[in-house]
Amino acid sequence: MKRVKRRYLALQVDSDGVPSQKELMDAIWNAVAKLYGEVGASQTSLSLIEYYAEKKVAVIRTAHATVNLVRASLASITAVAGKETAVHVLGVSGTIKALRKKFL
Amino acid sequence: MRKIFADLHLRLNVKDQAATSRMITKAASLGYRLIAVPLPPEISENEIAQLKAVCSGVKIDFASRVDLRPKTPNELLRALRRLRRKFEVICVNCENKQVARQAAKDRRVDLLNFSSLDFRKRFFDNAEAELASSSLAALEIDVRPLLVLEGASRIRLLSNLRREVAVAREFHVPIVISSGVSEEKLLRKPREMAALAFLFGLDEPTALKAVVEEPAAIVKRNREKLSPRFVAEGIRVIKEGKDS
Numbered sequence: 001m002k003r004v005k006r007r008y009l010a011l012q013v014d015s016d017g018v019p020s021q022k023e024l025m026d027a028i029w030n031a032v033a034k035l036y037g038e039v040g041a042s043q044t045s046l047s048l049i050e051y052y053a054e055k056k057v058a059v060i061r062t063a064h065a066t067v068n069l070v071r072a073s074l075a076s077i078t079a080v081a082g083k084e085t086a087v088h089v090l091g092v093s094g095t096i097k098a099l100r101k102k103f104l
Numbered sequence: 105m106r107k108i109f110a111d112l113h114l115r116l117n118v119k120d121q122a123a124t125s126r127m128i129t130k131a132a133s134l135g136y137r138l139i140a141v142p143l144p145p146e147i148s149e150n151e152i153a154q155l156k157a158v159c160s161g162v163k164i165d166f167a168s169r170v171d172l173r174p175k176t177p178n179e180l181l182r183a184l185r186r187l188r189r190k191f192e193v194i195c196v197n198c199e200n201k202q203v204a205r206q207a208a209k210d211r212r213v214d215l216l217n218f219s220s221l222d223f224r225k226r227f228f229d230n231a232e233a234e235l236a237s238s239s240l241a242a243l244e245i246d247v248r249p250l251l252v253l254e255g256a257s258r259i260r261l262l263s264n265l266r267r268e269v270a271v272a273r274e275f276h277v278p279i280v281i282s283s284g285v286s287e288e289k290l291l292r293k294p295r296e297m298a299a300l301a302f303l304f305g306l307d308e309p310t311a312l313k314a315v316v317e318e319p320a321a322i323v324k325r326n327r328e329k330l331s332p333r334f335v336a337e338g339i340r341v342i343k344e345g346k347d348s
Contacts, residue, residue: 014289034254035303068299068302068308069302071295071296071299071302072299072300072302072303074296074299075292075296075297075299075300076250076251076300076303078251078252078289078290084287084289085289086289086290086291086292088134088292088293088296089293089295089296089299
């Protein structure tokens with residue numbers, strides 16, 4: 001079977017409050033599902049790798065083929081847990097090690 | 105060369121200095137190096153200078169912009185005659201087809217903007233694109249409606265944008281992606297705006313061009329034209345002297 005290529009995204013959550021990791025992931029899944037539907041969302045293989053609540057920085061993983069789709073969905077997020085929020089992408093990398101080195 | 109990320113449609117309430125300064129600082133922190141703010145036509149040079157000073161404080165280039173919303177082509181022509189030499193960017197919000205056609209063929213118009221809510225008022229079709237391609241007008245797409253609309257209205261907007269982008273590319277009409285936002289939390293990084301353009305069928309290089317090269321080219325061209333040394337396209341005064 002062909003190996004699935006992955007991409008890691010470092011995110012900065014710009015919000016007045018501090019969302020929990022569940023609230024953040026719910027908002028991301030909702031945004032992807034709203035734009036691409038449940039089938040599209042299922043192809044992204046999204047998962048939260050790390051979340052630093054105090055810095056409001058998160059690392060998520062997605063399939064390489066769906067990076068653009070996830071980036072568009074992240075940009076479309078306007079609220080997390082009812083609070084006005086923007087999720088900015090700090091950087092994208094092929095390995096967590098490189099992501100940490102460059103963006104965290 | 106460093107990319108100059110631009111947002112030509114940052115909607116600020118210039119009377120509220122604190123909010124204006126906050127938005128400009130935020131834009132700078134997100135990586136923008138050039139912004140344009142729609143200003144009222146009767147704004148004084150002093151107020152424009154104040155805005156420029158705020159922008160230069162955070163190392164951002166400021167371009168003055170005016171949004172015209174004429175009801176007839178004649179009204180548009182009058183406004184262009186009056187305002188072209190005062191503002192660096194002129195955008196026409198096309199409320200009807202006659203105005204849209206006149207704006208597309210007039211070389212003094214920089215940006216064509218269409219209503220995001222009323223889809224019958226989106227007049228960017230083949231005829232409009234053909235006129236725009238022979239003048240200098242670019243199609244401006246605001247990302248704000250993509251963020252605030254939901255459900256059926258966002259679906260219709262995306263479908264219209266996909267069609268318009270295809271038409272613009274076929275006729276080589278430049279596309280400019282702007283934010284169109286007035287709230288801090290709706291501001292997105294330039295690359296995020298490009299990512300949103302992916303939703304209506306723009307590939308990454310074209311989307312980046314729409315937030316980097318096209319807006320910068322419009323401002324550069326107009327600054328050159330507004331300079332006192334400008335004579336005609338490609339001709340400028342280099343040195344002045346007296347007959348001996």
